[in-house]
Amino acid sequence: MLRVAVVGSGPSGVYAAQTLVQQREVPGVRVDVLDRLPAPYGLVRYGVAPDHEKIKSLQGSLRTVLEDERIRFLGNVEVGGNALPTERLLELYHAVVYCVGAARDRMLGIPGEELTGVHSATAFVSWYSGHPDAAAQTFGLPGVDTAVVVGAGNVAVDVTRILARGTAELTPTDMPQPALGALAESRVRTVSMVARRGPSQGRFTTKELRELGTLPEVDVRADPAELALDPVYGDPAAAAALPAVARRNLEVLRGWAQADPAGRPRRVALRFYLRPVEVLGGPDGRVTGMRFERTAPDGRGGVTGTGVYEDVEAQLVLRSVGYRGVPLAGLPFDPAKGTVPHAAGRVVRAGRASLGEYVAGWIKRGPTGVIGTNRPCAKETVSSLLQDAGALVRRDLPDDPLNALRAAGLRPVRWPGWLAIEAAEAALGRSLGRRSVKIPDWAGLLAAADPDRS
Known part of the structure; x- marks a missing residue:
């Protein structure tokens, strides 16, 4: 055998x-x-x-x-x-x-990345997903009005969406109660998702991207001038040669660029052709914003710096630039x-x-x-x-x-131990008036599993 x-x-x-x-x-x-x-x-x-x-x-x-x-x-x-x-x-x-x-997440490798309020999207996802290694994490959400997410993939879209969502929409999920409570106290009103390259090079899927536009109480905006920097944006023949996902993404972004803001209380801004060069901080060591350099297509599928800089306010920065x-x-x-x-x-x-x-x-x-x-x-x-x-x-x-x-x-912990964890999470959810709710810490998981019996 x-x-x-x-x-x-x-x-x-x-x-x-x-x-x-x-x-x-x-x-x-x-x-x-x-x-x-x-x-x-x-x-x-x-x-x-x-x-x-x-x-x-x-x-x-x-x-x-x-x-x-x-x-x-x-x-x-x-x-x-x-x-x-x-x-x-x-x-x-x-x-x-x-x-x-x-x-492990990749670092941006820029000054100021060690400031309080700068985190990996990986850590943020682990926290709101109830990973026991992240139970002690705090993200200072009650003090955050504006957040910046660096990246243009599905994880970046995920964390942007969670930051912009209302608590009522997250309550039916299995999100751990501490994370749900912190998000309920959040004052986040603006989330900027920033990419150093163009919209046709985004790595998010169209389904994920469209979900941003379905969030209640959220205006989603794309800057028409930034979209126009993409060589294929105004060229129907070039756009037709793109992979289907990229074509659909461009159409979704075009719609948001052309729509008038509805005046909703929260805002998601999708920004392109901005390369992070520095995280800005105050005298207390906390992040206050990010400095970006405007980039431009280099004609070879990449981008080059233009020497033009823009500062974006933020009390929370999440980097989502890949895993290792x-x-x-x-x-x-x-x-x-x-x-x-x-x-x-x-x-x-x-x-x-x-x-x-x-x-x-x-x-x-x-x-x-x-x-x-x-x-x-x-x-x-x-x-x-x-x-x-x-x-x-x-x-x-x-x-x-x-x-x-x-x-x-x-x-x-054998399979019966895992089933005991599931049962404990279901019971926790019932006690909170919710569906099954994740136990987010090692002690709670092991107590529920009781490895000596499993």
Whole structure:
């Protein structure tokens, strides 16, 4: 019997586990899905905005996989630490597939980025999504009138939308009560989402973009002069040659540029061709605004500075300029790419594939694609693993690895523990007059799971 550990219970990890047990080349595969958190689903639980219920419903599909009798969920297990080094994990399983994502955000690399009030969008998303690592975060929202979001992707749109939404629209979601309360006290009236390039180069999807225009009590504006800087904006033939998403995005933005403001109490401004050069602060060390340099198309798909600067007021700055993988102790790491070196999913050490070690998801290919992209990525990795199965199963393993994990001082949360967390979150929601509400802290999650019983 081939025994495999999958590290990470987000989409890439679950798809890898599913592919392993559903294939027919190597019968009798058993998979343990390990996660540092006591809750499964990765970014589907802790990265998808709480008001995106359709995307969050993907948890149902992931749940079906994790309830397969050939798959075992073991949460609250940190791989790479002193209790469970990677080399020890490989002693307990024939193969290990690392699906640990890309958890670190990219920095802007400009003066003033250390000021109070400057945060990553990643941290903000984790906070309002109830990630236990973010439970102690505060964003000073009661003192914020104007916010700037730097970036032009779906995460930037998400955090812009959450900042502009009314509390009544967020109450039906599973947003943790502390985050909901902080947003209820927020005085944010203007959110500027700023991109250094043009509207045709935005990385947001049209569906996400359009959602901004459906927010009650919010005027959405795009500057006609900034849109006109894009070479394709006024050229129907050039626009027709764009990918469909970019064409649709331009039409949405054109509509907002041409519409008259309705005088609603909150405003979202979509700004383009502005490159951040400095975060401005006051004598108290808090952010007061951002300085941008106007950019212009360089004719080669990029932009160049013009020497013209503009200051934008802000008491909160969220950077959303991409993710990077984080090194995992015991695994090789390419700092330039932010990924683990691999060949078709096989981890490469010193130029050679390391038998029994594999990667899938963002730590394999970088933070690209959508949730569905993880499925073919996982299949490629599993295909490599199955090709190696003959050599892998020659190695004898100790008894049930769960015993070894407990002997190392770990307290794994099994599936019944996760179901207990779900039940506790449903009860919490009922007590607050809401639907299920996330428990946002480690102590609360582990108390609900009771690992000793799970």
